[in-house]
Amino acid sequence: MSRNVPETPVCILGLGLIGGCLLRDLTAAGAPAYGWNRSPETVRRAVADGHDAGADLAATLARAEADRALVVIAAPMPAVGDLLDAIAEHAPNAGITDVVSVKQAVYDEVRARGLADRYVGCHPMAGTADSGWAATCEGLFRGAAWVVAFDHADDLQRAGRAAGARWVEVFRQVVALGDAVGAEVIPSRARHHDRAVARVSHLPHLLAEALAVVGDHGGALTLSLAAGSFRDGTRVAGTRPDLVRAMCEGNATALGEALDQALELLGDCRRQLAEEGSVADLVEAGHVGRTRYEIRSGRRELAGGATLSHRPVIRVSPGQRGWVAQLEHAEHLGARLEIF
Amino acid sequence: MSRNVPETPVCILGLGLIGGCLLRDLTAAGAPAYGWNRSPETVRRAVADGHDAGADLAATLARAEADRALVVIAAPMPAVGDLLDAIAEHAPNAGITDVVSVKQAVYDEVRARGLADRYVGCHPMAGTADSGWAATCEGLFRGAAWVVAFDHADDLQRAGRAAGARWVEVFRQVVALGDAVGAEVIPSRARHHDRAVARVSHLPHLLAEALAVVGDHGGALTLSLAAGSFRDGTRVAGTRPDLVRAMCEGNATALGEALDQALELLGDCRRQLAEEGSVADLVEAGHVGRTRYEIRSGRRELAGGATLSHRPVIRVSPGQRGWVAQLEHAEHLGARLEIF
CATH class of the missing domain: 1.10.3660.10 (6-phosphogluconate dehydrogenase C-terminal like domain)
Incomplete structure (x- = not known):
């Protein structure tokens, strides 16, 4: 399992269980990451724990725009529309992902705002029954499935076109994010997910x-x-x-x-x-x-403490000829993705 | 939590998960305990692990009769009838209990053979998804509910009579068994259980x-x-x-x-x-x-490592005036029993 530290700054909107754990893992790995939360109390706690966080959404997004961050929507579905509106206004060029547990509904909101060419959804299959910053910890995503939704590339291919270089770049960033937190990246289209x-x-x-x-x-x-x-x-x-x-x-x-x-x-x-x-x-x-x-x-332990997943592996080079078909194949197998 | 070692020998019929764990706990506590299993291979493993076990049912029950043991039926429901027949034949005076997960069906089989005056059913609310001797361990019952069925005393009371001294003695033995393995004894009638x-x-x-x-x-x-x-x-x-x-x-x-x-x-x-x-x-x-x-x-930890259950406690002196009504009260509350 490679554990590369993402170079792209990561801007996390929402510091509940998933967003908070993501901020902790990235910070622990030495990756540039910062967060926003609506509640000043949550922000105060995150800062007290040594994290970079603020309660001003417009300012946080302006910073993400300035440093070409990947913006992660880590809020429940009902809040997604408003956050996408804010991103469209304050971070008009940032890459966008989300960790919401449904993918079609988010993708519909993204398309309704014309943001699909810089959006790649994801969904880490991890959690606990607890919620909020107090429940966050490091290592929540280790070994977990990290779904990456490739609907935009699939939609374009059906129309005889290929996804643009910017979308492929965001796709790589979202895969790298899952990799950085020790998850296993599994490609899927929203409706199958x-x-x-x-x-x-x-x-x-x-x-x-x-x-x-x-x-x-x-x-x-x-x-x-x-x-x-x-x-x-x-x-x-x-x-x-x-x-x-x-x-x-x-x-x-x-x-x-x-x-x-x-x-x-x-x-x-x-x-x-x-x-x-x-x-x-x-x-x-x-x-x-x-x-x-x-x-x-199941997972098998290797000498040296590493573990080998029972999920099959598909190796893909994003943007190369035939790569979307390979993603579909991996989706069908529930395979994890290695990109090169 | 008192952890008295039972003085009565315990004869366990069936060395699967529950019976095997019971034998391990009693042996570890220094209590006189031995087991029978139909499979010689299971017996061989139990003996290899330092336990007293045999594959001859008639001989095991003759031993239980000779040393006035408490016989524990630790087999699935379909095997209960045959084991009760064997007990009736080879251990005509031994006390009888069982750890089967249903209580009315066992009680019906017991009454059909006229064994109710020396039978007190129980049910430890513990287990794992694994089965067989290989899955056994010490400590499975610690803190678990240990249901003790008092139907015979209840039935007699409705007829204006009291349970005999022998039944009260078996009742005390079955409570002591749960106590010895660190469980919490909860009285219940079979149908409510x-x-x-x-x-x-x-x-x-x-x-x-x-x-x-x-x-x-x-x-x-x-x-x-x-x-x-x-x-x-x-x-x-x-x-x-x-x-x-x-x-x-x-x-x-x-x-x-x-x-x-x-x-x-x-x-x-x-x-x-x-x-x-x-x-x-x-x-x-x-x-x-x-x-x-x-x-x-919930359980609350006390200083010194002991834990206090959130279940209420009812103290009862078996055989004393009004004690069956106290058991009914405890059943209604889901309370654990302390006997004196």
Whole structure:
């Protein structure tokens, strides 16, 4: 795993869990990075922890424009539109990315403002049930999937054109950002990303919420008997409701499809339980699914402490002939990207 | 937390995860304990690890009868009937308990054989997704809930009678067993226990299985993007399917009710998502439920390294006037029991 320090300054808008952890990792790596947060109290804490942060959005973006920074939108979906407006006004040439957990909705906002030729979305698949600067730490993204969305290049290719040099430069910067924090970069188009995370990130939240309610309705004895399976199964229900809503509601179509599948599986299981006293079909299929996930998510330790991911690798040279097709291939395999 | 070493020998039938961990804890505490397992290979491993174990069921039970041991059935529900038959034949006076995850079905088997006056069921709320002797360790039960079922005393009281001295002695032994392994003893009647664990132990398995299937159906990219919420939400789908089926199918009625509630909550959420683009109702209720669970399951560290449970305490003297009513009170509160 190469861990190059990005040369491009990184300007992070929003110092919650993801933005804050990113600022910590970059600062620790000696990379030029600074942040903005709406709340002066959060800014005060970040500065007290030795970070470069401010509460003046226009000034922060003017600085990003001046030093040709990569601007990272690290705010929940409902705040994205206003931040893009501010970027268009105060940083008219800066590269743009975001770490929002849905990608199509962000891309739509970006295109509506004509910013697509300097925007490459990303999504680090990492987090905890806690939020805010107080929850931030170093190393959150180590080994995590770091999705990089290449929709703009894909859209242009379908129209017989190639992405411009500026977009390819931003693409390299966003890949370098994931690399710098120890993540594994996985290319995906927004709609495929959104369908995937509906299944493995947003649906888990809804199932956790439902389980928490059913347990709670059981009363004191029930909560007193709750152990590991309930603790783990409800963990993400500890996340702030507004953050869960922003994720789920920003991905309503794909989440609806995933939820329909879960309802069908559970409904079939309910019928098999009533008619045959058995839960065999669901339990056997679920065990296969979990096993397949364990194989995919496994890591092997190498001598010297490095680890090797079980994800396949695709090597790509951005901007070269055929590179978008290679990204599509990597997306299909869920492969991680190495660029050269 | 008092940690008295039981004086009564403990004879454990089944050296899988729960039975094996129990044998390890008792042996480590210096308590007289030995085990039986059907598989000679498991017995060989247990003996190689320094434990007293054999593969001859009749001989093991004859030994339990001779030394007035407490016999612990630590096998899945489908094996319980045969083991009770063997106990009735070879250990006609030994006290009997079990660690099976359903209590009404075991109690029914016990009553069908006329063994209720020397049987007190229990259920340690602990485990991992792994199984077999290889998965055993010391300390699995530390701080866990250790349900002790007092149905026999309750049934007799409803008939105007009191449990006999032998039953009260077995009750004390089963409480002492939980105490010896560092668990917190919580009294409950079988039907209330079964309804509670359907919500906090069996339903979590079905939701985990469904989530694992929906993730797996998403294909390679989806599994590649799966992170913490999917990992935790599907963890127990790694459990051997026959063990999950034994648990769930042994508690079909209560599990069906819990699953119906989950289906209703998720169905309502699906409608709110389709009609309003919102998941507010479920997410807000789930967050409240999780928070209430966190409060109940919390532990506070004391100076010196001991911890204090957030579960309330009820002190009871077994066999004394009014003690069954006190157990019912504790059950209602999900309180842990201290006996004197």
